[in-house]
Amino acid sequence: MIRFRNVVKSYGPVRAVDGVDLGIDPGELCVLIGPSGCGKSTLLRTVNRMVEPDSGEVFVDGRPVRAHPPEGLRRRIGYVIQSVGLFPHMTVGDNVAVVPRLLGMDKTALSRRVGEMLELVGLAPSWSARWPRELSGGEAQRVGVARALAADPPILLMDEPFGSVDPLTRVRLQREFLAIQRRLHKTVLFVTHDVEEAIRLADRIAVMRSGRILRHAGPEEFVASDAESFVGEFLGLEYGVEILSRRSVREVLRPVGPEESGGEGPGDGAPAVRADASLKEALGLMAARKVECLAVHGTDGRRIGALRMEDVLGTWKACP
Amino acid sequence: MNRESAVERAGGRALRREGGPGWLVPALLLGILVLSVLRFDLLETVLGIRPRGLLVSRIPLWELALQHLGLVAASSAVAVPLALALGIAAVRFSGSGLRALLVAAGSAAETFPSAAVLALAVPLAGFGFAPTFLALSLYGMLPVLHNTIAGLEGVPEAAVDAARGMGMKPRQVLARVQLPLALPVILAGVRTSVVINTAAATLGAAMGAGGLGLPIISGIRSFDTALILRGAIPSALLALFGDATLRRLEDRARRAAGGTSGGT
16 A cells, blocks of 8 residues: 655754665555654655655655645645644534545535544544633544544555553543554554554554664564564563554453362452453452452453463463 | 633634624724814814914825825725736745845835835926826835735645645646635735835925825924814824724634734
């Protein structure tokens, strides 16, 4: 869907992007991660021609982006930036309607579309009459996402979209965005410097430094990477724990069965974790309570199984 | 959602609600201005002064006021659009050196006294309305030009980046995002320009352009304070009226631009 071929972009003597080859499949969420100044935003902006490469080629849908007039190209690519960039002189609804309006959508379709988009990002359609200054940071970025999706573009470029909201809101926005992405299957290029965010969202992660892609792989494949290398150092030793956030307790729990009702399961006093919690949270609870075994509860609060530490740690071997 | 944003939201609503009776001040000033022009003798009676009559013009005060207003209106009607266009061009083609040139020329010209500009216009355009109009137009451009550049450059970069990234053409970015957001600052420049020119237009009387400067100059020649006041008070009121009116428009533009209601 998106392909970079030997893309180079220099600013003066600095090579911001230094010969990048990278491919992103349709429906894939690719996270571009690296320290600030590594060229990840510059690379992202070559896709919608906000930045023109000095050499090399960027392809969208098999066609070089140079072949499209920039405005037409950009209207078919969703764009979300860290500072949101809502237009303060337009209502929330008018902000969301910008691209459909540029594409000539008629009024009734437009207002229906705005309502749908606001609902998609978890805001009531009545919010369309509000003004950007009345929104909190998290609400503003929801509107930013709704605006980017309004014309139903197949591609979404997201440049640190959740970078300037508080950590709790950030996690909530990430979860909601992931749910949206599972429904819409956009091809997403997502820039961040937050390793946890990359692990939570990515289908594939591309680690970048000094304008080059050092490694491009699925999040679970990184664990084996050399801790001495830059990639290992950047991702950090806690990566092995962070990656557990991608799996839920439900996937590895031992169901309560007749054969287990004997002595093996945890007693009534064992700390309990919900089945939809992540393995990272379960491991955290084990570490905090200094136990190797947790009771697992369903959403209704009934015990449905047990979780042992070896189950948590053993998942690696189960999933290469 | 959370309490903080609810408070902000309530604040935002309160902001938009105010501003209804704001036209009271301009209306009052207009009333006083009209009254002072038509019945200046009432004020003179109250103050217990009366021009000695040596050089009192035969032209009625209201006619001088209209001449004055015409001078300011005509020069602003030329200066504002011209300066706006130059300012937009300066920002749009900022790489070409036009911006640097205009800013440098503008700053240099601002240090020039308006009296000197008027005097220099005489050899170019002769006597009467033309040189005054020319000088006021040129002089009135400076604040508008300055504020147009500052206003456009002060538009949040994120908004411009988002606008471009969503596929607006440069002209659409300008018309739909940059100009509406820069409008309060641009209008502040227009206000400064009008106020300065209302005052500077009194000097036009020395160039034979008439206006409220006529009684002032005659009064200075004949050491007649009462006569000076006949020109000075209406022209000051005219400037105040222009200032108050444009300030209202500016506040309105500021609210439309989504900012907080600024100033007093």
